Amino acid sequence: MQGTRGPGRRAGLSRDRVLDAATDVIAEHGAVTMRAVAQRLGVAPNTLYSHVADKTELVDGVLDRVLAQVEAPGPDPGGDPGDAIHRLMTSTHDVLLRHPQLLPAFLTRQGARGENAHRLGAVMLEHLAAAGITGDAAREALRVLIVYTIGFAAFDGAPEERPVPGSELRDNFDRGLRWLIAGITAGEAPDRRSESLR
């Protein structure tokens, strides 16, 4: 039984395996700890720093992996851009709710700055452009939608008293989301709405 490994003995880690372990730990205990991740990997805590610069980088990695599960419908000429936006934000909301434990981390890191987040933002801007919204107006609309979605998921994932069943919360989210999309696609730039065809 060679239970303990001496210094230098490889454990075969990788950034991916570290992030996997971190995801598991956060799913089980609701919070990450360098030591907990290391223990799950059968490794000394410091080892993680060979694959991850910081704890924040570790958390960011986990967050971005979760965001990778969001279904981002591509541009659909002929389809309603509002519908596409609605689907994308709903998928994001669902994905976030599927991992309620890391919603606090999501909030404090303000939405993750990883590549998947970037990808989703780009897709959103495409849909907004298809709806005739570009430039600053598009960026503002995007910000509003992101804030709303993450914020709502965070409040839903709260471990407090739960008088409201999940389905009702989903409806609640859906209703507010429709209000926002309606406002975005309808009344933007009320002074000059010439080429807003439809």
Added chain:
Amino acid sequence: MQGTRGPGRRAGLSRDRVLDAATDVIAEHGAVTMRAVAQRLGVAPNTLYSHVADKTELVDGVLDRVLAQVEAPGPDPGGDPGDAIHRLMTSTHDVLLRHPQLLPAFLTRQGARGENAHRLGAVMLEHLAAAGITGDAAREALRVLIVYTIGFAAFDGAPEERPVPGSELRDNFDRGLRWLIAGITAGEAPDRRSESLR
């Protein structure tokens, strides 16, 4: 020079003075620490536990004090309830932005559960009732508005790159808020609106 105080020697603290010190500390360093608060008061760290049960209770206290600064316009018969709601949420947004350091704490505690938060919620429900929105619909609308406001403030208060000037962010917040209020006061409960008297 009697610099150090022996055990038992009173320091003249009170819950209020502790919360004051905590507010200052959080304003300077962006985070609270029992030890930091104690040091600022010239007191041993444990002393705080005579005036505050927990660190979370301390943070909650600070949060609720900040929320006390929000101007909550009373019910105004004849006035537009939508305007009142708009003013209240805008005031909340301003107050939150005035204390960007404790926005993370606000988020992780999901909006503070203190008595001022309660008061603001009650006022909001009054205004919603004045707009003909009651019961579950009112609670849903309130949730949407709170999520949006806190979420937006949190994104604004982020210490990241700031390509957007503050005034523009305020306009951005304002626009989204109007969309939400429009949706709330216009199309609520489209299927069964029988006893929604008005």
Added chain:
DNA sequence: CCTTCGAACTGTACGGTGTCCAATTTAACT
């Protein structure tokens, strides 16, 4: 006035956290 008692406060300490440093070993490259 004296006694009593609860509350304020301190010293100390425990278990936990993130992270740095110097060693050690291994795998890969030349």
Added chain:
DNA sequence: AGTTAAATTGGACACCGTACAGTTCGAAGG
């Protein structure tokens, strides 16, 4: 083969929240 960079470890540091058991004060009751 020898050299080198990377992976891993033990150990340590500084900090965190907080529990425990004492000390001392201020006020209340006789």
